[in-house]
Every structure is written in structure tokens, then in C-alpha cells.
Amino acid sequence: xxxxxxxxxxxxxxxxxxxxxxxxxxxxxxxxxxxxxxxxxxxxxxxxxxxxxxxxxxxxxxxxxxxxxxxxxxxxxxxxxxxxxxxxxxxxxxxxxxxxxxxxxxxxxxxxxxxxxxxxxxxxxxxxxxxxxxxxxxxxxxxxxxxxxxxxxxxxxxxxxxxxxxxxxxxxxxxxxxxxxxxxxxxxxxxxxxxxxxxxxxxxxxxxxxxxxxxxxxxxxxxxxxxxxxxxxxxxxxxxxxxxxxxxxxxxxxxxxxxxxxxxxxxxxxxxxxxxxxxxxxxxxxxxxxxxxxxxxxxxxxxxxxxxxxxxxxxxxxxxxxxxxxxxxxxxxxxxxxxxxxxxxxxxxxxxxxxxxxxxxxxxxxxxxxxxxxxxxxxxxxxxxxxxxxxxxxxxxxxxxxxxxxxxxxxxxxxxxxxxx
Numbered sequence: 001x002x003x004x005x006x007x008x009x010x011x012x013x014x015x016x017x018x019x020x021x022x023x024x025x026x027x028x029x030x031x032x033x034x035x036x037x038x039x040x041x042x043x044x045x046x047x048x049x050x051x052x053x054x055x056x057x058x059x060x061x062x063x064x065x066x067x068x069x070x071x072x073x074x075x076x077x078x079x080x081x082x083x084x085x086x087x088x089x090x091x092x093x094x095x096x097x098x099x100x101x102x103x104x105x106x107x108x109x110x111x112x113x114x115x116x117x118x119x120x121x122x123x124x125x126x127x128x129x130x131x132x133x134x135x136x137x138x139x140x141x142x143x144x145x146x147x148x149x150x151x152x153x154x155x156x157x158x159x160x161x162x163x164x165x166x167x168x169x170x171x172x173x174x175x176x177x178x179x180x181x182x183x184x185x186x187x188x189x190x191x192x193x194x195x196x197x198x199x200x201x202x203x204x205x206x207x208x209x210x211x212x213x214x215x216x217x218x219x220x221x222x223x224x225x226x227x228x229x230x231x232x233x234x235x236x237x238x239x240x241x242x243x244x245x246x247x248x249x250x251x252x253x254x255x256x257x258x259x260x261x262x263x264x265x266x267x268x269x270x271x272x273x274x275x276x277x278x279x280x281x282x283x284x285x286x287x288x289x290x291x292x293x294x295x296x297x298x299x300x301x302x303x304x305x306x307x308x309x310x311x312x313x314x315x316x317x318x319x320x321x322x323x324x325x326x327x328x329x330x331x332x333x334x335x336x337x338x339x340x341x342x343x344x345x346x347x348x349x350x351x352x353x354x355x356x357x358x359x360x361x362x363x364x365x366x367x368x369x370x371x372x373x374x375x376x377x378x379x380x381x382x383x384x385x386x387x388x389x390x391x392x393x394x395x396x397x398x399x400x401x402x403x404x405x406x407x408x409x410x411x412x413x414x415x416x417x418x419x420x421x
Contacts, residue, residue: 018047022058028404031306032348035060035336044322049329050193050408056310057322057330062340062360064320065308065332070365074311074330077105081312082327093204096211097190100250102309102367109366112247115236116255117370119172119229125373132168132378136385139163144390147419153396156416160386161267162260165378169259173252174228175217186210187257191407214249229255263375265304265412267382270295272402272416273302273350274383275394280352285391288384294352295379299338300359301350306335307409308363334360335411390420 019042020034021027027034038045038060049056059065068074078087090098101112118124139160147154166180189206218234225231233251236242243251274281284290310329317324324330338359339347362369369375386393395402396419405412 018052019045020047020058023050023406023408025404028406031335032339035333035339038333039336039340044320046328049331054329057324057328058333059330060333060336060340062337062343065334065337065360066364068311068319068330068332069308069360069363069367071317072105073314073317075105075314076103076309076311076367077108078312080105081314086327093208093211095246096249097207097253098250099244099246100254102254105366111242112251113370115233115243116229116251120370120374122373125377128168128172128374129377129381131171132164132381133385135164135167136381139167140385140389143418152421153417153419156271156418157264157268157413158415161271161382161416162264164267164382165263165375166260168374168378169256172229172259173255174221174226174230175256179213182213183256183260187261188405190253190257191261191410192405193408210253211249214252218248258369259371259374261410261412262304262371263378265410266298266375266379268413268416269302269304269411270298270379270383271386271393271418272395272413273298274387275418277350278394280350281387281393282391284352284383285387288387290352291380291384292376293355293357295376295383296357296359297350297352297354298379299361300344300354300357301338302411303335303338303359303361304411305361305409306333306411308332308334308367309409334363393418393420 020038022031022034038058043061044057044059044064046055046057048054059068075081101109101116104112142163143154143156143159146159162184163180166183167177170177170180170183186206186209189203189210192203194200194203217230218237221231221234222238225234230252233243233248237245237248274284280294284294308331310331313324313326313328313330315326337343338361341347343358344354362372362375396417402416403414405414
């Protein structure tokens with residue numbers, strides 16, 4: 001999820017060549033003043049990415065982001081946009097973790113997406129409601145137990161918002177739940193850009209460990225298949241023309257990390273927003289029927305995914321007076337598009353009853369988030385469980401003490417201490 005313009009993972013780099021700071025602590029705490037300036041003064045502009053040298057087009061207006069998400073001239077597959085000599089060269093490890101649907105277009109993308117999409121239809125997700133509710137109650141009890149032992153304070157992320165969606169996706173896939181906590185370090189290694197040589201080495205070690213873990217799991221399912229999604233994908237791999245070994249491991253990496261990381265952060269962001277608005281919190285605790293609409297506003301106002309994944313121009317594209325040349329990387333800023341006053345009335349107000357709410361928080365077009373129904377369900381159930389049982393839930397420390405993880409593209413708190421009563 002980095003923005004170096006090459007692979008989706010980056011290495012050390014400089015800080016020069018940027019008109020807007022999109023990486024510092026002040027920006028992570030409140031990016032929207034920067035986004036407003038970008039929309040006003042430079043809605044489509046080129047500046048250095050995270051490595052400090054690679055020029056990238058950044059797009060911040062809603063109309064442009066919406067249109068580019070659906071424009072087939074902007075592709076996720078670098079092979080469609082660059083000559084072979086100019087492409088990032090994938091290592092064997094890259095192939096094991098990145099050969100998945102988000103990095104492909106056209107027939108390759110459809111083939112990979114079709115293999116897993118049936119597990120995430122709205123009906124299948126709706127059928128998960130009783131199980132998700134039971135899991136939420138389990139981790140609510142854990143949250144309460146930890147708080148009781150810790151002076152009435154507990155970290156919502158560690159005790160509730162991380163284990164809930166992680167348990168759901170691991171159960172769907174058929175992965176042993178006792179391994180759940182290992183995925184937190186693996187997911188961070190995939191998403192956090194390693195900025196030093198030491199961090200690069202540790203990232204490589206963790207991701208190799210992740211891929212090896214999955215390979216052992218696949219081998220076990222080849223011998224003893226079960227009624228789960230991993231067994232179905234292994235069967236597709238064994239058919240040969242449907243899924244390669246690299247596509248199998250990469251698809252599982254995507255489902256595991258995307259299946260929990262975004263929802264972990266969305267739940268935490270939701271609790272933060274409700275803590276800031278005790279009247280809204282109290283109203284939803286008394287009548288949770290408004291939560292589905294509130295969750296849509298949360299995705300718009302403080303969604304966990306700040307940017308779409310890098311795209312590349314597959315041909316020269318003239319756009320609003322700019323020439324985006326073939327092979328140049330483009331980043332579409334969803335968080336900015338979702339606060340654009342040209343698309344939303346009073347966009348900087350959190351309106352829990354906003355309708356219609358045509359946000360871009362789950363993307364648009366062929367790469368629209370397949371897991372959106374599951375993310376909505378998990379977030380709604382999580383907030384309902386918390387508010388019903390802990391109606392005075394609130395952040396336990398001054399907000400200036402909260403810290404955001406260094407994940408370009410995500411709104412992800414490091415921790416969220418909460419209390420109640």
C-alpha cells in the first residue's frame with residue numbers, strides 16, 4: 001500500500017520534492033486541512049512519493065477520483081502500463097504475496113475475483129450475523145475483564161476491534177483460531193513501509209514466515225480437505241488453469257489482511273467519533289436502529305482506507321489540462337473525495353443520518369471492495385454490542401495522546417484506551 005510508484009512495498013528514501021506533507025504526524029492526526037488545500041489549489045498535481053524521489057500524480061476532487069476509479073485507462077497491473085525494462089522486478093517473495101486480484105486487470109482480475117466472490121455475497125454475509133454477534137459478545141467480555149484488572153481502562157483495539165474481524169475471516173477461511181495473534185505482526189509487515197535496512201530485513205522475515213505458514217496449510221488441505229474457503233481454493237489450484245501456486249498464496253494473504261485490517265480500524269474510528277459526540281452515542285445506545293446509516297457516514301467521514309491503491313496510466317491521458325503519460329503512477333485520495341463540498345452538503349460535519357450518502361470509501365468500478373458487505377456487518381454489530389452493553393463508552397485519555405500508525409493510505413490508531421461507567 002505504499003506510494004513509491006513501483007511495487008506495493010517500499011524501502012528507504014528521502015523527503016524532497018513534495019508540495020504537501022502526506023506522511024508526518026500532524027498530517028496523520030488531521031489530514032483534512034491538507035486535503036482541502038489540495039482540492040482548492042492543486043486538485044491534480046505531481047509530487048514525490050514516500051521515497052522522496054518518484055513523481056506521482058495525486059488526485060483529490062470527488063468527481064475526478066470517481067471517474068478515474070472507473071476509467072480503464074488507469075490500471076492496477078503495472079505490466080499493462082510499462083515496458084518490461086521499466087517495471088518493478090518482483091522477487092520470489094513478492095510473487096508469493098502480490099499475485100492477487102487487486103494487482104490484476106481484465107480477464108486475470110475477473111478469474112481471481114470470481115473464485116472467491118461467492119463467499120462474500122450479501123446473502124452469505126447476512127447469514128453470518130448470529131456468529132458475528134456471538135464473537136462480539138465473547139470479546140466484549142474480554143474487554144470488560146481487562147478493564148476490571150486495569151483500573152477501568154482497556155485498549156479497544158487489542159481486546160475487541162482486532163480479534164473480532166480477525167476471528168470472523170479466519171473462521172470463514174478455515175484457519176486455526178489459536179494462530180490469530182500471529183496475523184497482527186504479519187499484516188503490519190505487509191502494510192507498513194520499511195524505512196530502514198533493518199526494517200526491510202524484518203519485513204522480509206515476517207512475510208516469508210507468513211507465506212510458509214500458508215504453504216503448510218495448503219498442503220494439509222490437499223491431504224485432508226474440509227468445507228471451507230481454503231479447501232475450495234486449493235481445489236481450484238489443483239485444476240491447474242484456474243489458480244497458480246503464487247495466486248493461491250497471494251489470494252489468501254489478501255483475504256486475511258484485507259479481511260481484518262480495514263475493519264479493525266473502522267471500528268476503532270467509530271468509537272472515537274462517538275466518544276467525541278456523547279449525545280449521538282447516547283441516542284444510538286438507546287435506539288441502535290440508526291447504526292447502519294451511521295456506519296455509512298463513518299466510512300465517508302473517517303474511513304479506514306484513505307487512498308485507493310496505486311494505479312498507472314496505460315496510455316497517455318489528457319485530464320483537466322494535465323497530461324498523465326503512460327506508465328506514470330496515480331494515487332486517488334478517497335478521504336479527500338469523501339469530504340469534497342462539491343459532492344456533499346456540509347462535508348466536515350459528521351451527520352449520522354446522512355442520506356443519500358454516495359461516498360467512495362469502498363472504491364468504485366471493477367476493483368470495488370468485495371468485502372464491503374462484511375465490513376458493514378462487522379462494524380454495525382461491533383458498535384451495537386459496545387453501545388448496548390457499555391452505553392457510556394468513551395476514550396480514556398486526552399486525544400492528543402493518541403497516535404496513528406505509519407501506514408500511508410490508512411487511518412489506523414496504534415491503540416485506543418477506553419473506559420465507561
